[in-house]
Amino acid sequence: MRTYLVTGGAGFIGSNYIHYMFKKYGDEIRIINVDALTYAGNLENLKDIENRANYSFVKANICDKEAISKIFAENDIDRVVHFAAESHVDRSIKNPEVFVQTNVLGTAVMLNCAKAAWENPDGSFKEGKKFLHVSTDEVYGSLPDDENAFFYETTPYDPHSPYSASKASSDMLVKAYMDTYRFPANITNCSNNYGPYQFPEKLIPLIINNALQGKKLPVYGDGKNVRDWLYVEDHAKAIDMVQEKGRLFETYNIGGHNEKQNIEIINIILETLQEMLPEGDPRKAYINKDLITYVEDRKGHDRRYAIAPDKIKSEIGWEPETYFKEGIKKTIAWFFEHEDWMKNVTSGDYQKYYEDMYDTKGAK
Ligand code: NAD
Numbered sequence: 062m063r064t065y066l067v068t069g070g071a072g073f074i075g076s077n078y079i080h081y082m083f084k085k086y087g088d089e090i091r092i093i094n095v096d097a098l099t100y101a102g103n104l105e106n107l108k109d110i111e112n113r114a115n116y117s118f119v120k121a122n123i124c125d126k127e128a129i130s131k132i133f134a135e136n137d138i139d140r141v142v143h144f145a146a147e148s149h150v151d152r153s154i155k156n157p158e159v160f161v162q163t164n165v166l167g168t169a170v171m172l173n174c175a176k177a178a179w180e181n182p183d184g185s186f187k188e189g190k191k192f193l194h195v196s197t198d199e200v201y202g203s204l205p206d207d208e209n210a211f212f213y214e215t216t217p218y219d220p221h222s223p224y225s226a227s228k229a230s231s232d233m234l235v236k237a238y239m240d241t242y243r244f245p246a247n248i249t250n251c252s253n254n255y256g257p258y259q260f261p262e263k264l265i266p267l268i269i270n271n272a273l274q275g276k277k278l279p280v281y282g283d284g285k286n287v288r289d290w291l292y293v294e295d296h297a298k299a300i301d302m303v304q305e306k307g308r309l310f311e312t313y314n315i316g317g318h319n320e321k322q323n324i325e326i327i328n329i330i331l332e333t334l335q336e337m338l339p340e341g342d343p344r345k346a347y348i349n350k351d352l353i354t355y356v357e358d359r360k361g362h363d364r365r366y367a368i369a370p371d372k373i374k375s376e377i378g379w380e381p382e383t384y385f386k387e388g389i390k391k392t393i394a395w396f397f398e399h400e401d402w403m404k405n406v407t408s409g410d411y412q413k414y415y416e417d418m419y420d421t422k423g424a425k
């Protein structure tokens with residue numbers, strides 16, 4: 062039975078990936094999830110699979126060499142899928158250090174421990190071992206307002222935020238391991254994800270949550286920054302396909318040609334909420350464009366991201382399956398059905414975060 066070590070599996074994409082993998086492979090695989098449970102990690106995301114015999118959870122920090130090498134020593138790990146990271150650009154602008162710690166040093170620890178466990182005495186690697194480093198399109202920097210400009214795997218790195226700089230550094234470390242040791246790895250650079258279990262510091266869940274409560278909807282700058290949105294399950298499927306069918310040592314860009322301005326996203330969410338809320342629901346009265354509030358722009362705000370997914374499509378046959386209109390409905394339906402999840406994650410520290418981040422911007 063193949064054993065996966067998933068880092069950051071209690072976060073947004075990691076927990077969706079674990080659900081996807083059990084749905085696809087059932088009892089054919091074993092998953093060990095290692096997560097430090099920061100503010101972004103939530104074991105509630107994994108409630109329905111936590112009692113499976115082929116699943117286990119280890120609470121540990123990826124910077125903790127001893128804890129990570131112990132996992133490799135006690136288990137014959139075949140695949141590493143490395144999600145664990147600090148992932149929010151706004152937080153990285155306020156507090157960059159922890160991004161370097163987790164994203165750069167944590168990745169170095171993961172690479173070292175996997176290398177030590179998988180290396181043969183002659184420097185080659187044991188058959189079938191693979192490391193997949195989950196990264197972002199933000200490492201490529203910012204595109205101009207030109208709908209024919211895209212990020213390719215060959216686009217030079219040009220990160221701007223502390224978040225993207227730390228992810229770019231971690232990608233470079235993985236590349237260095239591949240080039241120096243022929244360490245068996247892949248890198249995937251994906252566009253913005255949305256879907257169930259996303260923490261409401263990111264645009265889509267924040268807007269859904271605020272709109273449902275009649276709170277202001279903060280739009281940074283002119284609202285015309287473009288992001289390329291992908292439904293999270295399509296990302297999970299792409300990661301699995303890269304490990305199954307991709308060529309080792311290659312980078313694959315993942316994205317679905319779904320570029321939208323932030324203001325368009327907000328308008329679609331407002332319309333979809335109106336459509337989905339039942340007649341007579343009191344929230345229908347206040348969910349409208351009057352909630353939109355333009356606030357101070359993010360520092361160094363990248364203008365436009367757009368992925369060219371040609372390589373993953375032609376080499377591996379991956380294509381996104383979820384149209385945005387359908388994905389946003391599924392996401393909103395999930396939030397309707399999981400009001401307690403939202404209440405739990407927005408109680409306590411979240412209030413303080415929200416005040417710190419948005420008070421000065423004028424959208425409290
Ligand atoms: P997230 O913030 O929702 O989850 C991150 C997880 O990592 C959490 O469970 C957290 O507890 C854990 N973690 C953080 N620091 C840790 C540490 N030091 N040790 C162990 N665990 C730690 O992030 P996400 O949105 O699910 O993103 C997952 C990965 O995908 C990240 O590497 C991110 O850069 C990448 N990515 C995200 C997006 C996106 O749109 N969210 C797009 C492309 C790539």
Ligand code: TYD
Pocket residue numbers: 149150151253262263264265267279280281286287288323359
């Ligand atoms: P975000 O979800 O933080 O993802 P990223 O910065 O990694 O792309 O933000 C998506 C876009 O939405 C980005 O252009 C910033 C913008 N944004 C707002 O306008 N208001 C908000 O409250 C947030 C969180 C983001």
